[in-house]
Amino acid sequence: MSTTDKASAEAQHPPADEPSAGxxxxxxxxTGRPEADRPEADRPGTDRSExxxxxxxxxxxxxxxxxxxxxxxxxxxxxxxxxxxxxxGVLGWARWMWRQLTSMRVALILLFLLSLGSIPxxxxxxxxxxxxxxxDWKRDHAFWVPVAEKLQLFDVYSSxxxxxxxxxxxxxxxxxxxxxxWQFVGQLTGRPPGAPRRLDRxxxxxxxxxxxxxxxxxxxxxxxxxxxxxxTEPGKGSVAAxxxxxxxxxxxxxxxxxxxxxxxxxxxxxxxxxxxKLVLRGSGFANTLTQYxxxxxxxxxxxxxxxxxxxxxxxxxxxxxxxxxxxxxxxxFTAYVTFRKGADGAPQKREIQVNKPLEVDGAKVxxxxxxxxxxxxxxxxxxxxxxxxxxxMLPFDGNLSSSGAVKVTDGYRNKDGAKEQLxxxxxxxxxxxxxxxxxxxxxFPDLKFPVLALSAYHGSLGVDSGLPQNVYRLNTAKMKxxxxxxxxxxxxxxxxxxxxxxxxxxxxxxxxxxxxxxxFSVTAQPGSGLAxxxxxxxxxxxxxxxxxxRRRIWVRxxxxxxxxxxxxxxxxGRSESARLPEELGQLAAALHEQAPTAPERPVTETxxxxxx
Numbered sequence: 289m290s291t292t293d294k295a296s297a298e299a300q301h302p303p304a305d306e307p308s309a310g311x312x313x314x315x316x317x318x319t320g321r322p323e324a325d326r327p328e329a330d331r332p333g334t335d336r337s338e339x340x341x342x343x344x345x346x347x348x349x350x351x352x353x354x355x356x357x358x359x360x361x362x363x364x365x366x367x368x369x370x371x372x373x374x375x376x377g378v379l380g381w382a383r384w385m386w387r388q389l390t391s392m393r394v395a396l397i398l399l400f401l402l403s404l405g406s407i408p409x410x411x412x413x414x415x416x417x418x419x420x421x422x423x424d425w426k427r428d429h430a431f432w433v434p435v436a437e438k439l440q441l442f443d444v445y446s447s448x449x450x451x452x453x454x455x456x457x458x459x460x461x462x463x464x465x466x467x468x469x470w471q472f473v474g475q476l477t478g479r480p481p482g483a484p485r486r487l488d489r490x491x492x493x494x495x496x497x498x499x500x501x502x503x504x505x506x507x508x509x510x511x512x513x514x515x516x517x518x519x520t521e522p523g524k525g526s527v528a529a530x531x532x533x534x535x536x537x538x539x540x541x542x543x544x545x546x547x548x549x550x551x552x553x554x555x556x557x558x559x560x561x562x563x564x565k566l567v568l569r570g571s572g573f574a575n576t577l578t579q580y581x582x583x584x585x586x587x588x589x590x591x592x593x594x595x596x597x598x599x600x601x602x603x604x605x606x607x608x609x610x611x612x613x614x615x616x617x618x619x620x621f622t623a624y625v626t627f628r629k630g631a632d633g634a635p636q637k638r639e640i641q642v643n644k645p646l647e648v649d650g651a652k653v654x655x656x657x658x659x660x661x662x663x664x665x666x667x668x669x670x671x672x673x674x675x676x677x678x679x680x681m682l683p684f685d686g687n688l689s690s691s692g693a694v695k696v697t698d699g700y701r702n703k704d705g706a707k708e709q710l711x712x713x714x715x716x717x718x719x720x721x722x723x724x725x726x727x728x729x730x731x732f733p734d735l736k737f738p739v740l741a742l743s744a745y746h747g748s749l750g751v752d753s754g755l756p757q758n759v760y761r762l763n764t765a766k767m768k769x770x771x772x773x774x775x776x777x778x779x780x781x782x783x784x785x786x787x788x789x790x791x792x793x794x795x796x797x798x799x800x801x802x803x804x805x806x807x808f809s810v811t812a813q814p815g816s817g818l819a820x821x822x823x824x825x826x827x828x829x830x831x832x833x834x835x836x837x838r839r840r841i842w843v844r845x846x847x848x849x850x851x852x853x854x855x856x857x858x859x860x861g862r863s864e865s866a867r868l869p870e871e872l873g874q875l876a877a878a879l880h881e882q883a884p885t886a887p888e889r890p891v892t893e894t895x896x897x898x899x900x
Contacts, residue, residue, distance in 0.1 A: 389456070390463030398457040405453055409444035412436065416443065416584045420758060445557065446587075458550050465543045472536050479521045480530040483842035483858075490842075490858035492869040494876045497852040500883035505845035505855055508882040512875060513841060526844040535862070538832025541825055548822035556815035561585040561593065561651075563811075568661055568678055569804045572600035575651075580810075593812070595649035597633070599625040604658055604804045608733055616687055616732055623655050623806050640808070651812040658807070659683050659690055662716055662740050663800040666696050669793050674699035678803040681716045682760050687730035690716045693762040694742070694797075695749055702746070703793055709749045711762045712797065715741040728781075740799050742788060743779040744770040770794070838862045841875065845883075852886045855879070 388394055413421035422442055426433050440447035487493060498505065502525065509527045513520050518529035563580035565573050573579055575597050603624040609617045623640040629648065640646050646653040661678040668674050674696060681690030696710035717730035720739040728741060747767035751757060770778035770791055780788040782799040789796055839861040848854040857879070859872040 386463065389460050391460075392464060395457065395460045395464060398453055398460055401453050402450075402457060405444065405450050408439075408441045412441050412444075414442060414444065416446070418582075420756070454550070454554075458547065461543055461547050461550070465540060465547070468536075468543075469540055472533075472540060475536070476533065480519060480528040480840060482521075482523045482528055483526040483844050487842055487844060487856045487858035490860050492859040492872040493857070494872065495854065495856045496880065497848055497850075497854055497886045498883040499886045500853055502845040502847060502853050505853055505879070505883045506843065509843040509845070509879055512878055512882075513843075516875070518841060525846045526842060529841045529843075530839070531841075532836050532838035532862075534832050535836040535838045536833075538829040538836065541829030542833060543829075545822045545826035545829055549819050549826065552815035552819035552822060554815075556586075556813045556819065558586040558588040559593070559812075559814045561589050561812045562809065564656070564807060564809050566680055566805055566807045567601045568680070569601050569604055569806075572598060573808070574598040575648075575810060595651050595812075596630050597628060597648045599627045599638070599646075599653075601625055601806060604806050606658060606734070618733070621655060621658060623658075623808075650814065651810055654809045654811065656807045656809050657683075659688060659805055660716060660718060660735075660738075661803040661805050662714070663803060664694055664712075664714075664740075665798045665800050666694075666700070666710060667795045667798075668700050669703045669795055674795075675710075676800070678805075679714065680760075680805045681714065685729065686733070688718050688733040689728075689730040692716070692760050695751070695759075695762070697749060697751055700795070708746055709751075709767075710795075711745045711747075711749055711764070711767055713743045713745075713762050723781075735802065738802055739781055739783060741779065741781045742797060743777055744788070744790060744797070746770060746794070837867060839868055839871070841872065843879070853883070855883060 513529040518531045521528045563583035607619045627636045627638045640655045661680040663678045665676040681692035683690045694712040719732035719736035745767040772778045787798045844856040861868045
């Protein structure tokens with residue numbers, strides 16, 4: 289063995305019968321630094337001699353192209369253009385702008401802007417959701433109304449600027465995905481690149497000498513890599529292998545899933561319908577537009593899309609915790625309905641619970657809430673009953689303390705025979721704390737001690753003005769107070785069965801009983817299933833792109849000058865990772881079992897004392 293060979297053996301041979309592979313070793317090394325931070329001569333694909341001399345005269349410089357090819361196409365990300373437009377004139381500017389729009393940087397900026405733009409839609413009432421809340425907001429923030437209207441903040445999701453962000457993001461994602469998909473298809477149909485001449489420049493590297501012939505070493509290596517699900521390609525004196533294509537597949541699936549979710553969102557917004565209805569126990573609902581208390585739909589929705597069905601609320605049950613720290617907490621809500629599909633459908637008994645909707649031809653009927661409706665009757669001065677109905681009250685706390693308004697719009701005449709309208713502000717509590725307790729708030733949500741408090745007015749309710757009114761509020765602008773004996777507003781707390789006498793024989797108001805009501809939401813979101821599938825696929829694709837590493841392994845086995853076989857193994861990943869040297873070390877150990885390290889050769893001395 290020559291002096292040069294001995295020095296090489298001392299530097300490259302493992303001290304024992306195992307190849308020196310693994311993190312931290314000299315043979316299989318991972319620098320732990322980004323490629324840009326390493327000295328130029330240490331980077332994969334860079335010729336050391338050339339970087340030191342500043343010229344391309346080194347004989348090894350011819351291997352640069354092979355080493356560059358070894359690390360090429362580990363990603364489908366398109367190359368970034370320079371800071372300015374490519375080419376001259378309109379075509380150059382257009383190409384530069386297209387590349388900027390379809391870059392990942394701009395896509396992330398647009399996604400951020402889309403999230404930022406949805407904030408006003410959450411903080412400011414939207415016209416499509418609740419026009420009354422929009423009117424209240426305008427009244428309370430009159431100074432900001434002109435600015436909000438110019439910026440379309442009351443219709444954020446249909447505004448010009450939000451639609452522009454949405455469409456630009458859509459185009460950006462498509463423009464980013466299409467070329468990357470073709471690149472990925474090309475990589476799948478291609479073969480792993482051949483081994484570079486200088487494998488010791490790779491981030492992970494190991495070598496040893498063996499007595500096993502090169503052909504057997506390469507055959508063992510090909511079998512070993514194949515069992516590890518590497519795609520292999522034999523070459524002259526080497527085997528190239530590649531693995532981790534699911535990383536790029538996951539990346540593409542993630543971006544495609546974003547497009548799917550955008551399409552699903554647009555589809556749902558254009559064809560959606562959502563309506564709410566309050567139904568008293570014993571009353572019914574038919575799925576026609578005129579039956580809804582409130583209804584909103586997408587731009588392309590048609591009333592013909594409403595599935596034909598109806599139901600009657602037969603009963604409603606609610607149970608609560610009776611004691612302990614969770615006293616008053618709801619345990620179960622169930623609406624018992626008689627359901628009919630179509631105009632002549634057979635009646636079916638169904639139960640609707642929270643998060644367990646009734647499904648009908650793509651629409652879902654959700655149980656949203658419930659409350660109480662005191663039954664109130666009103667007589668005129670002659671004793672004639674001019675009004676009797678269950679009046680729904682809206683809860684304003686967890687114990688179902690509720691408020692509302694009783695409006696007698698027709699049929700009442702005062703003692704002079706003149707037509708007049710009556711109105712009563714109402715406060716209802718299902719469990720009264722008791723007189724003298726200083727509060728008119730309910731102590732429990734169930735009917736333990738129900739009390740109704742009324743205050744009386746007469747005059748004009750304003751319902752004939754043509755302007756929309758809140759049915760749960762009393763507009764007293766054109767009404768006068770009924771006065772009690774002390775000249776104060778007439779008010780009274782009543783139990784079931786009690787009556788309030790109106791002054792001067794103007795009539796009576798009686799608390800007849802209590803009914804229950806439930807609110808239902810009938811929604812149709814045609815793109816919800818597609819959006820869910822896109823979200824699940826996006827999570828799976830993101831996980832694959834984050835946790836799967838794209839890497840390449842090369843094994844070279846060539847005859848050495850001393851008659852042994854020199855085995856070299858190297859690995860290259862898309863990014864620096866401790867897993868690559870570990871994996872290379874495991875593969876090297878497995879191959880070493882098939883091709884063990886050759887024993888040390890005897891060293892002879894020449895007459896001049898030199899080693900030979």
